[in-house]
Amino acid sequence: MDINNIIDYLVKSADSPEKTIKESCEKNNKEAVGWVAPYAPEEIIYAANCIPVGIWGGQVELTKARTYLPAFACSIMQSIMEYETRGTYDLLKAVLIPAVCDTLKCFGQKWKGTCEAIPFVFPQNREAKSAEGFLESEYKYIKSRLEEILGITITEEALQDSIVLYNDYRAEMRRFVEIASNRTDIITPLIRHKIIKASYFMDKKDYLEYIRELNKKLRLLPPNKSKNKRIVVTGIMLEPDGVIDYFEKYGMDIVGDDLAHESRQFRTDAPFSGSPLNSLAKRWTNHSACSLAFDPYKERIQYLVDLVNHYKADGLVIALMKFCDPEEYDVPVIMDRMKKENIPLQVIEIDQQAKSFEQINTRLQSFAENL
């Protein structure tokens, strides 16, 4: 496949989730199991011979969701609730729901789809020696619930294989964002986003092949000499597409990210350990610099400075999910630090329910002009 075909295929896959999921299931003779953003042990789902599907909401008008959630619930969960009640997720066999914030704790208790919900908790005191053991027990619970629902047995071997595959995928993704940061003429902000997004609906084994091939081909191209401004984005996610369009319109390339939807997914590997579930638990205790994993030293702040420096970026954009309190707490602290570092910063609000983005338009325009 030539480079354009690969990109085309991945972009299309990202643009029609339902179709992609169905095709992936058919092709590989698998079922689909969902997991609600931001994090889940996808490896366990994969080892259950299922396609793990990431659930990150989408642009939708709220009708039914209003009954179940007050207007000040975060925008992504509003969309997910809307889709739940419309039956959008009924093609899934089960759905994992992590309790990383107050909203998600409640959300795990009130799933309105027809498939079974499997709520679980990530321990937050990740420095405690007991955290790993606790998380292993949560993962055991997930594993046994999946076995029950799907009527299968998840073997140690399948888990090990799945971990190896996922570590490969993560390594390849880290390579991709690195290479893409210097090929922004081809990997534009929208394309970068779509390529990463496609991974949520495909079999990781297939997806990995595409990314590997893409990386190989991209590498052969000379780094581009774009005159565009170089931007790092942080937050939960950068969507809808209409928002990303403004980056392109105002000549800003996205060269790096700290988005939960994107790089935070593949930043941390599952280290080698005697037991696969322990290895997966360690992946979480090793995860750091994230707004959703207790961060007593606010490592995220330094991480953002490092990210900006690494990519020689001109500025940082916080894509702040509307009403996401874990992210909101970090904003003032990031603002202070960026001021000290002389790193230009802009905050934009991500609202999946928005139909127009006038405020974002103005903000990004003036941000770009002042860089």
Place this chain on the structure above:
Amino acid sequence: MLMRLKKRGDKMSIINENMTSKEMLGILVEKNMEDARKAKANGELVCWSSSIAPCEFTETMGICTIYPENYAAVLAAKKLAPEFLEHAERKGYANDICGYARINLGYMDLKKELDEIEFPLPDLVLLCNNICETLLKWYENIAYELNIPLLIVDVPYNHGDEVTEENIKYVEAQLYDLIHQLELICNKPFDMDKFQEVMKIASDNATAWYEATSLCSAVPSPLSGFDMFNYMALIVCMRGKKECGITFKKLKAELEEKIANGEGGLKGVEEKHRIMWDGIACWPYLSHTYKVLKNKGANMTGSTYPSAWALEYTPGNLYEMAKVYTGMGNNLSLKGQTDLRKDIIKETKCNGVIMHLNRSCKMCDFLQYEIGKDLEESLNIPITTFDGDQADPRNYSKAQYETRIEALVEMIEQRSR
């Protein structure tokens, strides 16, 4: 009054049996803050703690511990919150963040350069997320801004209907970690004998709190639920001190006497309706929310607060201690939270429920629809909700509250006909 008491020497208890529980409450709440200011001035450690964290550990170490949630509520009730809320928002905090957190972070930022302040800044913080996850982020920010140690007891949410062994063990292990961490911070050994004593006091106080406040089940209730809101300050701030238990025992005796005399808790008004209040008080409008109910002869007899601090365990048993901290109301599954309310409604004989849709507290709100529906269907009890906020005066409408209460009382009356 405090000056006079101070002269009598700090060792002597500043309350005595001849005082009413209300007098004791006033003296103790003030003394608690006074002690913190003194400790700060003397260069001793001051700790900020979340409201249902295990106070037994800092108490044993002799670290003066004070409670931002409580102080934020005090400021809000005195109508002093806006200055701090606005300051926090100017710093970049979004206005949907918990009002207690915004007040506290605003206060911290405004006062951090001053020498002597009413609510002294901490040298360490302790959080236990058994009430919400918001605390994680809030306390991260305090620790980061002040560059001080952050101690955490991470209590996993009980997403299933049981409190699991694994959950308890994880929490128990952290309690041992806490001992070690405090030894390092204080540079002295943790006194196990003192710890034993403190655990006994804390557990007894929890019992005394529960026994007094659960007298609301008498008809008429001898206590107005709004008075209970005031007593809460003590169980939050002084659960590790014996004066706390003395006060609640006194309160219990007073309430028993009222029960014997058939006296109700609504001043000058007969108790016609018994309401369960679901959620936190609306501190900036405490008196309005109270009076509207009182005018209808409605007393708040049910709430989740009596059981929230009923943290009883065998002193010395850290497993049991872990279990009570992880099994408290806010940390239960939907079914657990619903059942808890069903029990409260039955025990305190409520015939209506008010749910505070609290803009500040997602944990209080996001299961409300499901809980309310279940209560309505299974107990055939009328329910109303109102939009409010525990601390931010901007999110409350007197008119809406009045209309909703009016409608609730009508529904209660209709059903009792």
